[in-house]
Amino acid sequence: MKERPLLTVEDLHVSYQGRSGNVLALRGVSFEVHRERLGIVGESGSGKSTIGLSILRLLPGNARVSARRLDLEGIEILRASERTMRSIRGRRISMILQDPKFSLNPVLTVGQQIAESYRVHTHATKSEANRKALGMLEAVRIRDPERVFSLYPHEVSGGMGQRVMIAMMLIPEPELLIADEPTSALDVTVQAQLLELIDELIQRRRMGLILISHNMNLVASFCDRILVLYGGQVMEMLNAADVSAAQHPYTQGLLACRPLIERPQSELPQLKRDPTWLGVPSEIGVAARDRSL
Amino acid sequence: MSETPLRPTSWHEWLVAEAPQSRLQARFGRWYANWLALKRNPLAVSGLLIVVVLFLMAVFAPWMTDKSPYDQMLTERLQPPSAQHWFGTDELGRDIFTRIIYGSRITLLVVFLVSAIVLPIGLIVGTIAGYFGGWLDTILMRVTDIFLAFPRLVMALAFAAALGPGIENAVVAISITAWPPYARLARAETMTLRGRDFILAARMQGASATRILWSHIMPLCLPSVIVRLTLDMAGIILIAAGLGFLGLGAQPPSPEWGLMVSSGRSYLLDQWWVATIPGLAIFIVSFGFNLLGDGLRDVFDPRSQ
Amino acid sequence: MIEVSEATVVYGSGRGRLEAVRNTSFKVDKGEVFGLVGESGCGKSTLLRAIAGLAPLTEGRITVAGQAIGSYRENSDRKLVQMVFQDPYGSLNPAHTVDKVLSEPAIVQKLRSVEQRVDRSLREVGLGPEHRYRYPHQLSGGQRQRVAIARALITEPTVLLLDEPTSALDLSVQAEILNLLKRVGRRRNLTMIMVSHDLAVISHMCMRIAVMQEGEIVEVLGVDKLRNRQATHSYTHVLLNASLQMEERKNGSGS
Numbered sequence: 001m002k003e004r005p006l007l008t009v010e011d012l013h014v015s016y017q018g019r020s021g022n023v024l025a026l027r028g029v030s031f032e033v034h035r036e037r038l039g040i041v042g043e044s045g046s047g048k049s050t051i052g053l054s055i056l057r058l059l060p061g062n063a064r065v066s067a068r069r070l071d072l073e074g075i076e077i078l079r080a081s082e083r084t085m086r087s088i089r090g091r092r093i094s095m096i097l098q099d100p101k102f103s104l105n106p107v108l109t110v111g112q113q114i115a116e117s118y119r120v121h122t123h124a125t126k127s128e129a130n131r132k133a134l135g136m137l138e139a140v141r142i143r144d145p146e147r148v149f150s151l152y153p154h155e156v157s158g159g160m161g162q163r164v165m166i167a168m169m170l171i172p173e174p175e176l177l178i179a180d181e182p183t184s185a186l187d188v189t190v191q192a193q194l195l196e197l198i199d200e201l202i203q204r205r206r207m208g209l210i211l212i213s214h215n216m217n218l219v220a221s222f223c224d225r226i227l228v229l230y231g232g233q234v235m236e237m238l239n240a241a242d243v244s245a246a247q248h249p250y251t252q253g254l255l256a257c258r259p260l261i262e263r264p265q266s267e268l269p270q271l272k273r274d275p276t277w278l279g280v281p282s283e284i285g286v287a288a289r290d291r292s293l
Numbered sequence: 294m295s296e297t298p299l300r301p302t303s304w305h306e307w308l309v310a311e312a313p314q315s316r317l318q319a320r321f322g323r324w325y326a327n328w329l330a331l332k333r334n335p336l337a338v339s340g341l342l343i344v345v346v347l348f349l350m351a352v353f354a355p356w357m358t359d360k361s362p363y364d365q366m367l368t369e370r371l372q373p374p375s376a377q378h379w380f381g382t383d384e385l386g387r388d389i390f391t392r393i394i395y396g397s398r399i400t401l402l403v404v405f406l407v408s409a410i411v412l413p414i415g416l417i418v419g420t421i422a423g424y425f426g427g428w429l430d431t432i433l434m435r436v437t438d439i440f441l442a443f444p445r446l447v448m449a450l451a452f453a454a455a456l457g458p459g460i461e462n463a464v465v466a467i468s469i470t471a472w473p474p475y476a477r478l479a480r481a482e483t484m485t486l487r488g489r490d491f492i493l494a495a496r497m498q499g500a501s502a503t504r505i506l507w508s509h510i511m512p513l514c515l516p517s518v519i520v521r522l523t524l525d526m527a528g529i530i531l532i533a534a535g536l537g538f539l540g541l542g543a544q545p546p547s548p549e550w551g552l553m554v555s556s557g558r559s560y561l562l563d564q565w566w567v568a569t570i571p572g573l574a575i576f577i578v579s580f581g582f583n584l585l586g587d588g589l590r591d592v593f594d595p596r597s598q
Numbered sequence: 599m600i601e602v603s604e605a606t607v608v609y610g611s612g613r614g615r616l617e618a619v620r621n622t623s624f625k626v627d628k629g630e631v632f633g634l635v636g637e638s639g640c641g642k643s644t645l646l647r648a649i650a651g652l653a654p655l656t657e658g659r660i661t662v663a664g665q666a667i668g669s670y671r672e673n674s675d676r677k678l679v680q681m682v683f684q685d686p687y688g689s690l691n692p693a694h695t696v697d698k699v700l701s702e703p704a705i706v707q708k709l710r711s712v713e714q715r716v717d718r719s720l721r722e723v724g725l726g727p728e729h730r731y732r733y734p735h736q737l738s739g740g741q742r743q744r745v746a747i748a749r750a751l752i753t754e755p756t757v758l759l760l761d762e763p764t765s766a767l768d769l770s771v772q773a774e775i776l777n778l779l780k781r782v783g784r785r786r787n788l789t790m791i792m793v794s795h796d797l798a799v800i801s802h803m804c805m806r807i808a809v810m811q812e813g814e815i816v817e818v819l820g821v822d823k824l825r826n827r828q829a830t831h832s833y834t835h836v837l838l839n840a841s842l843q844m845e846e847r848k849n850g851s852g853s
Contacts, residue, residue, distance in 0.1 A: 043768040043769060044739075187638050188637065188795065188797070188837065188840045189637065189836060189840045215844070218844055221843060221844050253770065254769060254770065257769060257772075258769060258798070259799050259801070262842070264801075264802070264821075264825065268802070269773070270773050271773065311728075311732075311736070312727075312728035312732065314731065315731060316698075318731060319697075319732070490684075490685060490688045491689055493647075493652050493683070494681065494746075494749065497676060497680060498676065498677065498702070498706050499676040499677065499707060500702070500706045501706075509693075513692070513693055
């Protein structure tokens with residue numbers, strides 16, 4: 001793949017300054033994203049959500065970010081002005097979050113929000129934006145888009161709410177989509193449909209996708225490449241197809257401790273955390289990353 | 294062999310220990326953590342300081358001044374502040390500094406009495422209404438509404454008319470109209486809490502409603518009620534002073550600050566200190582409670598963890 | 599041990615009427631681990647709470663060890679059925695230390711040697727004396743859930759109800775807690791009913807599984823049948839397929 005990467009991250013460090021000291025959220029994370037599906041998997045406290053927010057520079061005021069490189073096709077994100085960032089957010093990189101209940105504005109109708117998302121980036125007229133919004137509702141496979149257009153967020157189900165989020169975030173036609181636990185609040189049958197939808201949309205538009213999740217199964221079955229995060233560091237980077245041949249003990253441990261329908265066990269193997277995993281990024285991880293590029 | 298616990302090298306370490314060894318250590322550790330959080334807020338600390346000074350003034354009054362608040366020296370009427378009389382003298386030659394100091398006792402009395410009445414009543418009514426719901430809730434809330442409808446000052450006037458003026462009756466009058474918001478607050482909190490899993494767990498264990506209310510719900514309602522009370526305290530002190538001003542609260546020759554402002558009214562232009570200094574005292578103490586209340590609110594409901 | 603017959607739970611009336619659980623029936627034998635699986639809103643949690651005595655039965659009957667729920671004569675009957683809840687952050691009173699959380703049920707049920715009981719139950723769930731006087735905010739999610747399990751076990755129940763006990767936990771912590779539950783269940787010969795939306799967790803823990811959809815039980819089957827895709831109801835297949843889709847690549851190029 002000699003194509004230039006969409007997003008390059010090199011040695012990203014993020015810390016939060018608290019009253020009782022600094023919390024290191026990310027400690028030297030590096031990766032690239034092409035027009036592919038990259039999954040970032042980690043448990044709570046691994047820093048996975050921080051990655052998404054750092055890319056969009058949406059971290060709270062007490063966060064300190066530094067990186068050797070953090071650029072979107074040449075634009076250095078950490079040095080960009082706020083104005084440049086505003087033109088990037090939504091227009092070139094979009095983000096969908098876990099719970100539409102919290103990410104949708106409760107006092108605007110669904111259609112109004114999608115249309116607004118369009119107008120913010122294109123200065124289109126109201127009627128034009130509304131038309132586009134309707135088109136987008138169809139694209140996310142919502143039946144009866146006219147009716148759904150005038151519904152309020154609390155009137156739509158979780159799965160539909162996420163579709164609305166997707167519509168809102170994809171209408172400005174970004175190149176990269178960051179999805180932070182997009183299906184965690186949804187039922188398993190709805191999850192599959194939503195992932196299919198995301199897949200279709202990003203394939204059609206040749207977008208890149210960063211899927212952040214705690215669910216190893218999800219990431220392994222949906223993404224092309226997987227980045228395993230632990231304690232703010234990359235443990236391993238591998239192709240999803242090779243996930244069963246994972247090298248790093250943390251990845252292996254995570255895979256092993258899943259209960260699986262097709263593999264009955266009396267006791268689940270427990271993950272033994274090795275403190276030596278944190279420190280210098282493991283050589284295995286770095287080598288794997290280089291291999292998969 | 295049984296191991297002797299290691300002696301902590303300081304109180305601080307004992308209090309912030311990650312693994313407390315006893316109930317006492319856990320409880321004190323918690324209070325200490327709250328104290329540390331409060332300490333970070335300089336305004337809250339000033340408020341606390343003011344309240345503490347008020348308390349100390351009341352307790353150590355006889356040590357702070359050798360004069361009596363009632364001694365009249367008619368030859369020294371309306372003297373401006375001087376080395377002999379730090380805050381000057383009033384229209385009957387009494388030392389204002391001494392009267393301020395002894396007046397703090399009355400202020401403190403008001404604070405304690407009102408709290409002692411309002412807190413239990415509000416908590417009990419609110420938690421019972423919130424927990425049981427149904428007709429009990431309706432009845433209790435309507436009763437609360439009735440008391441809420443009375444304006445405090447009018448109520449105090451009515452009490453004064455019925456029972457005669459005096460600081461105790463004024464306190465009762467204030468308390469009777471002050472408790473409803475606390476009942477409301479406690480009820481709102483209780484309603485949020487009653488569906489929580491730990492309450493369900495307690496029910497499944499066979500805990501009686503009384504135990505659930507006393508052991509689970511009330512301790513969780515306390516922080517917001519205390520914050521509210523501290524913030525209200527400013528208003529309560531002002532009302533007590535206002536009643537004193539109107540002649541319905543403390544009676545002469547009591548050194549109650551509101552009364553002092555009232556009797557110093559006529560001398561405001563030429564002998565400003567007679568009315569202004571007690572007025573300042575009222576202001577500072579109310580403000581102090583306000584700052585403390587704000588600080589406590591931040592400690593108990595931190596917005597940023 | 600547990601018998602549910604035609605249990606129905608209805609909330610509200612008129613236009614706001616919600617039939618959360620409709621005419622469900624099943625039996626659970628002593629020592630069995632029974633699973634209730636379904637998607638959100640299917641009524642599984644409501645049904646579990648009805649068995650716990652926390653949700654009112656509109657119709658039907660539930661008996662535990664022969665005694666009908668809701669007709670407990672003495673408080674001591676209550677200690678036989680205990681529950682572990684989903685949210686480790688909400689299932690412990692933030693103002694109580696672990697010690698208080700564990701001693702309360704023992705005190706309420708007037709059990710003897712409270713101190714020793716608390717000590718024993720802490721060790722049983724893999725915690726130690728250093729956790730005893732901590733407050734919930736000083737514990738991790740997994741530790742809180744252990745405390746919740748200890749609390750449920752301290753009254754020596756015969757039935758343990760589990761409402762999505764690991765849904766809010768990390769994968770690695772989930773493995774530890776599931777192992778703990780299995781261990782404890784075996785050792786005490788507990789009858790357990792577990793509710794989850796995660797078919798993998800349910801099939802790991804349970805021997806028989808009831809699949810619920812929109813308030814009704816559409817099928818009850820043994821875990822082996824489920825694994826061999828011998829389910830009879832179409833919805834079970836839908837659930838199974840959706841769950842398996844996620845497991846697809848576990849062994850590399852599909853299995």
